[in-house]
Amino acid sequence: MGQGARKAQPNGIEVEGLVREFKNGPRAVDGIDLTVEPGEIYGFLGPNGAGKSTTVHMLTTLLPPTAGSARVAGLDVATQGAEVRKMIGAALQEAALDPNLTGREHMKLQTALHGLPKAQRARRGDELIERVGLSDAADRRVGGYSGGMKRRLDLALALVHGPRVLFLDEPTTGLDPQSRASLWAEVTRLSVEDGVTVFLTTQYLEEADQLANRVGIIDAGRIAAEGTPAALKAEIGRPSVEVLPVDPARRPEAEEILLRFGTAVPASGEALSVRLNDGIEVLAAIVRSFDSAGIELASLGLNEPTLDDVFLAKTGRHLEGAGEADSGEMPLPEAEPAGAA
Amino acid sequence: MSGAVISAGPGAAAPQAGGTDRSPLPIQVWAMAGRSVIRLIRQPALVVPSVIFPLFLLGVNAGGLNAATNIPGFPTDSYLTFAIGFTFIQAAIFSTMGAGQSLAQDIENGFFSRLVLTPMRPSALMAGQLAGLILMGQFQALLYLAVGLVAGADFAAGVGGYFVLAALVSVISIGFGGIGLIMAIRTGSGEAVQGMFPLMFVLLFFSSMTLPRNLIEQDWYRFLATINPVSYLIEAIRSLFITGWDGEALALGFGIAGVVAVLSIALAARSLKGRMLK
Incomplete structure (x- = not known):
């Protein structure tokens, strides 16, 4: 943390003193420092309202910071937004999809807007749809997709242009255990095999523990602890x-x-x-x-010791939902409609 | 989900890691326009009322106000021929709400953020949103003209007049559509866009929709109808039905529709640039 003048790595993330204050509202992010190394999966763990999504919105250039600085893939999010957006992919908290379009039509739109050559568009779209297991549902309107299917399509859309840094904002919320495990596997592969840097927010301890190389625990807009899951747990007892x-x-x-x-x-x-x-x-x-x-x-x-113990030790209270995650119980699985892959 | 690898970086069909170059504007406009048209076609619940209600009102007016044609100086002996021009304007205003609400919906459900994260130009977004509106306007123009002719309305301008009508309807749709976009971009709320509806109705009703301006007896009403730009849009369309080729009415109609279109699109573009990122 607080790497001073150290230059960010080509596809890493470096944040110093980042603040976001809303008018007449709370200081959602209150001076955070963090560094994500290239190819690393960084888990940003915290309860609802801790400032996770606001941080992601700032790092993806969707929200200007009130103070501080952030560099993504070596580019300043405040002054080089267009360049940053070329380097990143994002699947935000709510799957941002048009219910009237089919999965394939989403891919077609996204590949065209990202400037893929015409000859590659259909192939790239089909490839990603297949990889997220939506081939059978590709020509159905997204309005009829389950939450899990929407998440998968959202992830595929985020990967259309070959991003070097991927932001996933609570990507497994609402997913059934099988879909969640598959998504974990794929995120890991993106990091290990393609060298994509992944910034992942979650409120599930198990997810941060199993998926992330390093974890930042955020509470009330501040980083309460940061390190590898093992080091954090060892630190507290x-x-x-x-x-x-x-x-x-x-x-x-x-x-x-x-x-x-x-x-x-x-x-x-x-x-x-x-x-x-x-x-x-x-x-x-x-x-x-x-x-x-x-x-x-x-x-x-x-x-x-669990990450919840870490959270308890650092903040004096338990992480919301920690009980379900620690007991191995997942959020209520969603029924996949017929035809879902 | 399959266990196969999603290639974010270079792969069989993957682009060069680190993003792609911005696609040319025509490709972006085409892609967004395609989406706009698909949305329109797939939401009949939104489209049908905006097509049917103006026809219903036309039927009521034509049936109930036909006696108005007996007023000395009334420009035609068919109230249907007189009133049908208003139908096109009313439909355009209904469609305005549709364009604004469609964009507001995108903002509310996060799809707008997804678009913002692509290298799309603001102009492509606006052109795309308006494409569906123009298509809808053309469909309505053809339908209302056909219904009017079948019901006995005159169309004095003939076949050539249809193309002028189609062009005028397009410019009017862009103008009102731009107003809808401004509201959507500034508020990001479908409800706020709907809130414009009563205001639009006031504009419609204080116009020359039911009587020619020179036959309106109440001075204040005539004054409002005279300063109301909507009157001139109605009168331009009406002229194609009643007079045929009235250069002054058409020039005023196209001029006012053009000014509204230019102003609303410029303001919408400015608002959009503020909302989209640098």
Whole structure:
């Protein structure tokens, strides 16, 4: 962060002191600094209203910053907007589509406006439609698409002109788990194989954790923490172990054993939990101790710190929706209409 | 979604990584116009009322006000022939709302942002939006003329007059369409564009739509009709039905429609440049 006068890499992102203040409104973005390296997937994690979309709008030149500076692909978003827009692709929070056009007609329009040679337009459009799995629905009007299909078409449209930096604003919100996993895989491939820099906003911890090389946590317009998911989690503490004895009468003995390895922390229900003094290497010793004492366990779990713990440690509160994401539950899947690929 | 790779960069059909050059203006206009026409064709619920309602009003007026032709000095003995000119103007105003609402819808649902992120020129966006409007105007002109002739209206200007009528309707559509675009661009709200509707109706009703200006008895009404530019648009079209080739009426009609078109498009372009990015 705060790289000073360092020049941005060709397709990286460099932001210094970026501010966006709305008239009679809040300071949606309040002086953020961040750097995204070329080819990196950067996860911008935060609750609703934290300033994620406003940041994306500024970085994609859709909204002028009130103060600060931002360079995308080495170009200033405030003074070189047209050049920036040639370098970037964006799939914004609401899939920006015309319900009256078909998927193929969207591709045709987008390829023409981006100046692809006529001979390439249909081929490029068909290729992208196929890659996002919409070939069967390509000639249907977008108004009849499910949310997931719209997202996929939105992504394909963002890639028409071969952007070097891709902005995805909450791209998996509302997607079913399968579509979400596919999109993750493709975003990863874009980064790894095509070297596209990806700036991805999300409110899902799991998404940031699995997809992003580095994560910036934003809250109330400010960056609360930044780093790789592993480094952020390591920064805030050690793992904890939670056990539940089969016989509730042996709970005090179990607690005594656990306290040899760490300090007590709140646990769920009747379980006991300690934050380990050392790393997870003591786990085998814990199991042996319970075995030696003849205490049978109904469950034993190792809890690594999560990004929600990071968020809690940095902001004093939980990230909205963290519970669903951590438990592996996804937002309600959408029914794909018949014919959806 | 398939597991295949989406190539953002160079690939079989992929453009050079890092974007493409701006496409020529005619290609952009053609692409946007195509979209505008497709939208129009696929939204009959928006199109049908704006076609039918003016015809309905024409039927009511022609049936109920035919006695007006007995007023000394009335220019024709067929009120249908007199009133049909107003139908074209009313339809153009209805279409204005359509063009404005269409753009406002784009702004509201984010499609405008997608367009802004392409290298599209503002002029291509406007031309594209107006293309559908002009097509609609031509369809209405042909339909109203056919209905009028079948119902017994005269069309004194003959076959050549049809082309003049089509040209005038196009200029009027562009003028009113430009007003709709200004409202949409400035407010970004379909409701705000709809809010213009009563104002447009006031312009229509305080014009020479029901009587020739020289036969309006109320001084204040005649004054309003005289300073109302809509009167001259109606009278230009009306002249093609009643007189045939009235150079003065046509010159005034084309002149006023042209000025409105130039002003509204210039203002819309200025507003659009402000909304689109540098």
